[in-house]
Amino acid sequence: MHVVIVGTGPSGLILALLLSRANIRVTLLDGASTLDDRPRAAHYAPSAIRVLRDAGVLDDVRSKGFIPGAMMWRKIDGSPIAGLKDTPESRGEDGLTVLPLNMLGKVLLSHAEREGNISVKWEHKVVDVGQDEGGAWAVVEMRDGSEVRVTGDYLVGCDGANSRVRKALFGDVFEGKTWDAQIVATNVYYPLHDFGFTDINNIIHHEDYYMAAIISKDGMWRVSYGEDPKLSYEEVLANQPAKYERMLPGNPKPGDYKLTNVGPYRIHQRCAESFRVGKITLAADAAHLVNPFGGMGLTGGIVDVGGLAECLIGIEKGVADEDILDKYSEKRMEKWREYINPISSDNFLRVSATDPEDPFTTDEFLKFCREMEEDGTGKMKRDFDASVYDICHDFTQYYRDAPVSKTPATAVMNGTTAVNGVEGHASNGIKV
Ligand SMILES: Cc1cc2nc3c(=O)[nH]c(=O)nc-3n(C[C@H](O)[C@H](O)[C@H](O)COP(=O)(O)OP(=O)(O)OC[C@H]3O[C@@H](n4cnc5c(N)ncnc54)[C@H](O)[C@@H]3O)c2cc1C
Structure with missing residues (x-):
């Protein structure tokens, strides 16, 4: 089998590694000349960590990144409201891991370049896709303006929020909404631990809400x-010093911190109308978008490609029919609708619309966190930790002769709320 993947971002690279490890040949096409090194995602939840392990990259990711400690919700004065008082040790082997996306990309690419089955083609901008009974192809615009066709047995759109593959399938239709908000992602050296901040902090305030997490x-x-x-x-750039001075502990002025990046983003909740049309599938940002609060963006995308790899590997091995790709679309869309979209929406509303003076009557999750802290049996925390896998779906259950029941390690283990409040998936500047 030969799979053409459009997009050498994190989702495309992880899918390529998963397929290559099953001896499937992959061609990655990307319109850019190198990895996108803008600092975007940084936190990957347990459901994604499993996929990174399967792709053979987790040890490298962990050696460059780290597992963070506690996540708290706070008032604007920094006083704690409620939280998840994890330590790196308590998070366990699938523990939420932090590594800025630009660094994750380098790890993934270095692994891909060592795989004989993976061919990475930069400056291959995909302008259209097509398919017939024999396969699927990308129409690629080369640097000199000429067009070539790259054909595989299947084609996957991992080409991000403005996906050309999605547009070729569905035009400009990308159902959902754009929030009446703008999120400004900044990277900064400023010793927030010295002010009592934990590794991940969500500040609840109607105007000056923010998320602050150590990421390196x-x-x-x-x-x-x-x-x-x-x-x-x-105007965002001009306003940034005043924002920092007003909202951050210690009321810092520009000389008090080293700012390394400022990136404004509009934020969305959107999902494609299907993740499959024949031999062409969509995954990650090409398929769905959520706002950055809650770490459900790329995490959800990584879980997508883990599932899609199971489907394609099943077809390659002859233990699944092509119809399994309908299951991929159906189940991944269901997970987005039932978990990823509502939870990520709640995450945003928690910081931006909850009354910080009365958080427990207005926000069920914060109330739950407080009860969990008071639960001497530890059962609530155990149940909560298990629920983080709710966004996963095991597609090997659709293989012919699949065992009826599965061990917990590989079964329908899914991921949701654990990452509530961690910054996650933003809209990457989608133009909709
Ligand atoms: C500020 C910010 C913070 C975030 N934090 C988190 C977080 O903590 N956790 C989390 O899980 N998610 C987070 N996200 C979301 C995360 O960054 C995205 O979900 C992720 O980058 C999407 O990966 P992707 O592979 O789908 O697409 P992308 O990373 O957008 O990669 C798409 C690739 O496709 C290529 N491409 C595009 N069009 C074409 C074309 N026509 N032809 C060929 N190639 C093409 C691009 O060059 C690019 O290389 C954050 C996002 C932002 C903006």
């Missing part, structure tokens, strides 16, 4: 805050 071993923090959606990029 050398002390860089991601601070993502809400901003007036009417502000232009230049």
